[in-house]
Amino acid sequence: MSGTYRIAQPVDLSCDVLVVGSGAGGAAVAATLTRAGLDVLMVEEGPYVPAERAPAQLTTAFRRLWRGGGLTAALGAPPVAYAEGRCVGGTTEINSAIFQQTPPEVLQAWARQYGIADFGPEALRPYYARAAQAVHASPPSEPVGAATERLRAGGEALGWRVTALERGHRNCVGTNMCAHGCPTGGKQSMSATLIPAALAKGLRLIAECRVERLVFRRRRVATVLGSARDGHGMRHPVRIRPRQVFLCAGAIHTPALLRAHGWRRNIGTALRLHPTIKAAAIFPDTIDAHAFAVPQVAITEFMPDVRLGGSLFSPSTFGMFLAEDWGTRAALMPAWRNAGLYYAMVRGQGRGSVRPLPGRGTEPLVRYRLAPVDWQGLALGLERVGQALFAAGATRVVPSIGGHPGWNDPARCDEFSAGGLPVGRSNLMTIHLAGSAPPGEVEALCATDSFGRLRGLENLIVADASQIPEAPGVNPQATVMALAFRAAEAYLAQPERARRQRALAEIDRR
């Protein structure tokens, strides 16, 4: 991509706006501001991996695209494994691109509770529309495969609401390698959409450049210091003097960076997520889940609190699931072509924290504690996943609980939730993080104003998943993008910027 740079020596740069992080939030900001004619510089810690060079193997993808090689977890009892991307395009490069808007009643509740101005279904409508257009949110264009159909059939057989999911794609051909960085270009991640659009409008992007330090002068970020890797793996210091900073490093690294610099008020104190527990289903016939895209329906009957859906599948992800209790489950591996991976996800009411690890710069230490109601929701969700899969013809359903033998008939799972989940043996994970720097005017709860401006600093705006006040109960990328578009526009609406924007729009039109 032209406009993408690699640094080969120490550099000293200046810009109108520095965007830290190139994921859903950062890309939406960069696209908006470059369109308005501003001089925007984006730095991204991870590498640029175009579709033609997407790794064929998941193990390679973990090393190149996933933060921490995929080994990241929120500590707690039990720990919750979480995942983030670390590459140009951020987590959108490894996600499944399911596009969902936060339900109106949830947005309204947040607007009230956090006192967020200009926020709610109506106020966000144009931004969601822009996000949908940017990623081409649309129904599947190819057959969805049996793993999807079984989930749909199971839910419908039980009379539950089943919703078809839109994804951000153009002619996705169901390679089932979303987590590798889409190899075909079908997934409309940020590196396929907003980043090239911003580059075409003059964005300068430095990949493999990590921001490490912010230097403040008179309530402003005066200088941003980082280091960038050259083609030989050597690191070079980078010094940037921006007029404005948009911090878009994601729900973990944004609060870690701010806290490491002494900004603590309501930052990294209320991390929210969707605790999720998986289950594998074995069907009597071949379903070849690996040969199609991620299941493209969800059972939404119990939303917004509990959602049931399906996961990406390959022999390796199935093997890893079985490895949780390999002694009793290894025998299921030969049935991989008859298997699918499903999940129950709850809109977590628990809370977590993000703190910089003492003595380790901005490296975060993440903790999370589930609320009792989350445990109830997960147990009920797992029971319902089991019921739906049996209703769809599964002969065995194995939940992600160490030592659990799995169910061989529906009667076994019907009463499951009454006993609750065994805390020490339940293997929880999440792929949705939020809430670590919430916006709003209720100062006791919020880290920033309603548009992401950090209180106490004149030129730093947060625009990423940390601004979603709580777990939304749906896939968050659309909301991250909508809020980032909104924050960027609010910044442009400042008087002198607005004049410049109008002048540039005029030039554009001519």
Add this chain to the structure above:
Amino acid sequence: MRLSRDLVASLLPIYPELEPEARAEVQQSVQEFMAAELTLAPWHLRSGLFVLGLACALHCRLCLLGRPLGAVPPERRAAVLARWERLAGNLGRSFLRAVRGMVVLAFYDHPLVLARLGAPDPARRQAERRAYRGRRLQERHA
């Protein structure tokens, strides 16, 4: 590092059966993956894995009267590791589960193993899907 090699050898799945050379090649690549993962993992997880790895190594040496894990037959290794899982409590169990998860993932991600399972070769599948998408786009535009 020796423990890591011996652990990988002990935890490597036996299904599907592979020719000895193929198994050695897969084992080597799993080991490389594990080593890379350990360098990428966040510092506190890496430190935890390191400490628990040392404790596990000590346990194995004690059980095997000083012999390394790799020097005893597979059934004996499995028994020693099962004992560790029983005795080491939640943390010890989590350690072994995490290591086994990575080993199993890397094993079933390997093209030689996938071929044996009858699964498509990942690089070939990528190429085939790219070409297919290209054709679909052309059809759309035609």
